[in-house]
Amino acid sequence: MTEATLADIQAETKNTIDAYLTNYIQRLPEHAIDLKEAMQYALLVGGKRMRPLLHRITAETLGISYLDSLPVAAAIECIHAYSLVHDDLPAMDDDDLRRGQATCHIKYDEATAILAGDALQTLAFEIIADTSSKQLSHETKVKLITCIAKASGYSGMCGGQAIDLAATNQRISLERLTQLHQLKTGALLTACVETATLMTPNIAECDVANFLTYAQSIGLAFQVQDDILDVTASSEVLGKPSGSDQKANKSTYPALLGLQAAREQLQNYHAEALQALDRLPYNTQLLRQFADLMLNRTH
Amino acid sequence: MTEATLADIQAETKNTIDAYLTNYIQRLPEHAIDLKEAMQYALLVGGKRMRPLLHRITAETLGISYLDSLPVAAAIECIHAYSLVHDDLPAMDDDDLRRGQATCHIKYDEATAILAGDALQTLAFEIIADTSSKQLSHETKVKLITCIAKASGYSGMCGGQAIDLAATNQRISLERLTQLHQLKTGALLTACVETATLMTPNIAECDVANFLTYAQSIGLAFQVQDDILDVTASSEVLGKPSGSDQKANKSTYPALLGLQAAREQLQNYHAEALQALDRLPYNTQLLRQFADLMLNRTH
Numbered sequence: 001m002t003e004a005t006l007a008d009i010q011a012e013t014k015n016t017i018d019a020y021l022t023n024y025i026q027r028l029p030e031h032a033i034d035l036k037e038a039m040q041y042a043l044l045v046g047g048k049r050m051r052p053l054l055h056r057i058t059a060e061t062l063g064i065s066y067l068d069s070l071p072v073a074a075a076i077e078c079i080h081a082y083s084l085v086h087d088d089l090p091a092m093d094d095d096d097l098r099r100g101q102a103t104c105h106i107k108y109d110e111a112t113a114i115l116a117g118d119a120l121q122t123l124a125f126e127i128i129a130d131t132s133s134k135q136l137s138h139e140t141k142v143k144l145i146t147c148i149a150k151a152s153g154y155s156g157m158c159g160g161q162a163i164d165l166a167a168t169n170q171r172i173s174l175e176r177l178t179q180l181h182q183l184k185t186g187a188l189l190t191a192c193v194e195t196a197t198l199m200t201p202n203i204a205e206c207d208v209a210n211f212l213t214y215a216q217s218i219g220l221a222f223q224v225q226d227d228i229l230d231v232t233a234s235s236e237v238l239g240k241p242s243g244s245d246q247k248a249n250k251s252t253y254p255a256l257l258g259l260q261a262a263r264e265q266l267q268n269y270h271a272e273a274l275q276a277l278d279r280l281p282y283n284t285q286l287l288r289q290f291a292d293l294m295l296n297r298t299h
Numbered sequence: 300m301t302e303a304t305l306a307d308i309q310a311e312t313k314n315t316i317d318a319y320l321t322n323y324i325q326r327l328p329e330h331a332i333d334l335k336e337a338m339q340y341a342l343l344v345g346g347k348r349m350r351p352l353l354h355r356i357t358a359e360t361l362g363i364s365y366l367d368s369l370p371v372a373a374a375i376e377c378i379h380a381y382s383l384v385h386d387d388l389p390a391m392d393d394d395d396l397r398r399g400q401a402t403c404h405i406k407y408d409e410a411t412a413i414l415a416g417d418a419l420q421t422l423a424f425e426i427i428a429d430t431s432s433k434q435l436s437h438e439t440k441v442k443l444i445t446c447i448a449k450a451s452g453y454s455g456m457c458g459g460q461a462i463d464l465a466a467t468n469q470r471i472s473l474e475r476l477t478q479l480h481q482l483k484t485g486a487l488l489t490a491c492v493e494t495a496t497l498m499t500p501n502i503a504e505c506d507v508a509n510f511l512t513y514a515q516s517i518g519l520a521f522q523v524q525d526d527i528l529d530v531t532a533s534s535e536v537l538g539k540p541s542g543s544d545q546k547a548n549k550s551t552y553p554a555l556l557g558l559q560a561a562r563e564q565l566q567n568y569h570a571e572a573l574q575a576l577d578r579l580p581y582n583t584q585l586l587r588q589f590a591d592l593m594l595n596r597t598h
Binding site: 028029031032034035036082086089091092109110111114117118119121125126130138141142143145146152153154155158159160161162163165179 | 327328330331333334335338381385388390391408409410411413414416417420421422428429436437438440441442444445448449451454457458459460461462464465478482
């Protein structure tokens with residue numbers, strides 16, 4: 001299994017997720033065409049599909065076919081897309097650009113963007129509950145919905161975004177910053193992995209724990225790298241204005257620790273992730289490559 | 300069964316729903332206290348709990364205990380509460396008052412209100428998926444989540460709100476106005492009834508159809524009455540500025556039909572609802588009273 005293979009899987013995941021979501025949106029009736037277009041725009045403009053990829057490769061590590069994991073991957077991407085649309089709103093982070101393109105409220109308007117985010121969240125739960133996939137039992141669907149809801153609501157992503165907003169213009173502790181990211185981005189990344197374990201009958205509890213440790217560590221690594229890139233990369237590479245954290249006066253790992261110590265922290269999280277994989281009785285090659293991808297990404 | 304009885308059930312439903320939701324919110328961790336408070340505020344300030352009441356009495360009509368229907372009623376109320384918070388936002392209807400109190404974004408701020416709405420939507424699905432109620436099988440939970448998701452997303456409430464926004468400052472046809480309300484308010488009211496039928500094993504298809512006709516008719520009656528009250532009632536009675544539809548230049552039944560014809564339309568929907576009940580082999584006394592309550596409410 002070479003590096004190129006993960007890149008191939010990533011490209012194919014992007015294609016299939018985009019096709020799945022396009023098909024889902026296009027089948028919706030036409031009664032509110034602007035909203036439908038805004039949902040499609042929010043879902044399909046750019047995006048590396050890192051969450052679907054992480055869910056897919058965890059599922060494949062556990063012997064679950066991509067056909068079975070596709071609806072779950074698509075649902076998680078809907079949650080992610082809705083959160084970006086709402087985070088970009090003027091009352092939140094007030095961003096005009098996302099993935100190098102106009103944000104949803106710039107392309108459409110604020111009201112449509114709010115509704116598109118709302119409807120994409122709903123769609124996530126609908127996709128899982130309503131999928132005809134024979135491999136997902138009702139019990140598994142209920143567990144998946146519980147997992148994704150907890151990861152994306154107050155106890156996860158929304159709670160993290162609230163901490164983030166409250167922390168703007170304040171110097172917060174490293175502990176609080178870590179909690180912020182564990183909730184804001186870590187919870188949904190962890191759900192990408194946890195959902196795959198929930199789809200695996202008779203998986204050992206200690207294996208689940210190691211999968212979760214892996215996910216939590218790469219979740220934090222992802223965020224430290226995000227903060228570092230915001231300081232070091234150009235706007236062109238990022239597809240959004242670089243230095244935006246500093247401009248928004250946000251606490252970041254480089255701001256709290258210094259750039260060098262932030263880089264060391266990133267290495268530590270990366271090492272923790274790999275150690276968790278070492279304890280698993282599965283071929284974790286792809287997950288290892290995914291962790292490397294987190295560490296080495298440039299945007 | 301007298302009128303007072305429905306009022307008693309309504310009062311008790313309000314108490315139990317409020318207690319259930321308060322308990323749910325208070326058990327959440329404290330990491331984002333403003334968001335937690337805003338969620339509680341949005342859920343618990345005022346509100347007549349008409350949707351939980353409708354779900355409950357439909358469930359009781361079908362022999363389902365209130366204990367079993369309570370999580371479903373609470374979940375639907377979360378969806379309703381989230382929709383009010385988002386509809387009141389400056390970019391949407393820009394309302395400062397709701398149920399006689401400051402709206403969520405006035406009491407807190409806009410970002411917190413957006414997140415509170417988002418997290419309340421998530422909570423709705425979490426409540427159903429995660430309830431330990433023994434009477435709700437996994438299969439039933441999946442059906443309930445599908446039903447509520449379809450009623451509240453693009454194909455229901457969000458789609459209706461998008462039509463509503465697009466219709467502001469435009470004269471739309473009666474057909475389009477009816478579609479608007481069928482989606483914006485009718486879909487979730489119908490879900491209150493449909494969820495109860497989904498919890499009923501072996502219910503006859505024709506009975507489900509009559510329950511849905513009842514729900515759709517009272518949903519439209521509710522909205523026609525809402526439009527009429529906006530013209531005829533005082534702000535004090537409504538708990539929000541009266542005449543706000545006219546001020547916002549919205550198409551309404553009285554505006555399209557005239558007040559007298561709008562009142563006749565209300566009577567027609569009411570009659571349709573009662574006729575659907577007549578065709579049901581259940582004691583539909585409470586549902587009949589609920590329809591009367593829709594017709595006779597003054598706020």
